[in-house]
Amino acid sequence: MRKLKSGIYGLNPLLDGGVNENSTTVVIGRSGAGKTTFATQFIRRGLQDGQEGIFVSLDENKEQIIREAVEMGWSDILDSLDDELLVFIDASGREFSNFIRKELPAFVSEWKGSNARIAIDPLTPVMWSTKDLYEQRDLIGFMLKQTRKVGTVLCTLEEHGQADLAGAETVIPMYLADCVIHLRLDHDESAPSRTLKIIKCRNSRHSQSRHAYQITRGFGIILEGIERRKVATAKVPSQLRQMLLTRALPKSVLERLEKALEGLTDEDFRTLKPEALLDLILQEYQDA
Ligand SMILES: Nc1ncnc2c1ncn2[C@@H]1O[C@H](COP(=O)(O)OP(=O)(O)OP(=O)(O)O)[C@@H](O)[C@H]1O
Ligand SMILES: [Mg+2]
Incomplete structure (x- = not known):
């Protein structure tokens, strides 16, 4: 756009x-x-x-x-x-x-x-x-x-x-x-x-x-109070990416998630921690 x-x-x-x-x-x-x-x-x-x-x-x-x-x-x-x-x-x-x-x-x-x-x-x-x-x-x-x-x-x-x-x-x-x-x-x-x-x-x-x-x-x-946009940090996406690699997830799921994380920044996750999101992902894709 x-x-x-x-x-x-x-x-x-x-x-x-x-x-x-x-x-x-x-x-x-x-x-x-x-x-x-x-x-x-x-x-x-x-x-x-x-x-x-x-x-x-x-x-x-x-x-x-x-x-x-x-x-x-x-x-x-x-x-x-x-x-x-x-x-x-x-x-x-x-x-x-x-x-x-x-x-x-x-x-x-x-x-x-x-x-x-x-x-x-x-x-x-x-x-x-x-x-x-x-x-x-x-x-x-x-x-x-x-x-x-x-x-x-x-x-x-x-x-x-x-x-x-x-x-x-x-x-x-x-x-x-x-x-x-x-x-x-x-x-x-x-x-x-x-x-x-x-x-x-x-x-x-x-x-x-x-x-x-x-x-x-x-x-x-x-x-009021708007600063010029800072360079966005992407700690949450990169930590989550690392964590995902250590889990036994199907390759296709992993690929989709990695693609979803591309270009995202910490702001996109607001207060959500990578551990919490990892847990939700595992619940969605690993639990029977
Ligand atoms: N020339 C001006 N200098 C300083 N402030 C102004 C000036 N013109 C308007 N304002 C401020 O902007 C406010 C909003 O005006 P505006 O006409 O944009 O409101 P609006 O939402 O379109 O209102 P309405 O629904 O009544 O049309 C005014 O109430 C006034 O406080
Ligand atoms: Mg008006």
């Missing part, structure tokens, strides 16, 4: 290098969590790398989004608009089912190339355009399938329920997307505290932890 730099400061090491090309990511958070900021940052990073950007806005109009970006210190997106490298699709106040089933496929079939970044902000009104769950799933699935034809997709989704990610409106997009990122905003007495967690990411290793972030003018979302 080719990785694209996300543009979110500190996120790439948590995603094993970045966002998978031609994948679909959904960013979920409450109002003010930073969803639109995330989407703009992602698009803007692509523009810097010569990729085209498509911003599909379903809530705020084009002028509002641009004004916010300029306020954030990102007035360079005005140049990208002039150069037609950044395209806005303002679907706010539209009839979404018609927009998704008719206008979007027409746009996609006219688009040349498959290397753009597409942001859809937010997906929520599409979910609300019908009460029928099957129709919701079908609409979102269709929308993701269409948009990924032109490149790498990032959708935002509003969170409304009290508990994290428990709201009914988050379930379907979470299943359909390749990667799910949760932005949590807690209002403490003094300052808001913000944390990010990667809930899932198909075809990629990813961080399992929650990470604090801030939103800073000029930069956007910055994750």
Whole structure:
């Protein structure tokens, strides 16, 4: 999988290098969590790398989004608009089912190339355009399938329920997307505290932890405490490989396990010790 730099400061090491090309990511958070900021940052990073950007806005109009970006210190997106490298699709106040089933496929079939970044902000009104769950799933699935034809997709989704990610409106997009990122905003007495967690990411290793972030003018979302990736150590895989060689395992099993260990690092095993994994392997393949 080719990785694209996300543009979110500190996120790439948590995603094993970045966002998978031609994948679909959904960013979920409450109002003010930073969803639109995330989407703009992602698009803007692509523009810097010569990729085209498509911003599909379903809530705020084009002028509002641009004004916010300029306020954030990102007035360079005005140049990208002039150069037609950044395209806005303002679907706010539209009839979404018609927009998704008719206008979007027409746009996609006219688009040349498959290397753009597409942001859809937010997906929520599409979910609300019908009460029928099957129709919701079908609409979102269709929308993701269409948009990924032109490149790498990032959708935002509003969170409304009290508990994290428990709201009914988050379930379907979470299943359909390749990667799910949760932005949590807690209002403490003094300052808001913000944390990010990667809930899932198909075809990629990813961080399992929650990470604090801030939103800073000029930069956007910055994750805190992220160091440049160190050279990964592979003590657990190499110790396990040594241990396996001393056991009477069928040759084919041994070969498969050695292949599985290739390229793995200590991080892949988290707190699991080689002895414990060896024991599980022996239970699986040796015990009668
Ligand atoms: N120009 C700015 N300078 C500094 N901080 C900003 C600026 N613009 C936005 N922020 C911060 O970023 C936060 C998140 O804004 P953003 O619009 O990305 O949230 P959102 O998740 O899209 O919210 P909503 O669901 O209401 O659209 C704001 O609440 C504010 O704290
Ligand atoms: Mg927003």
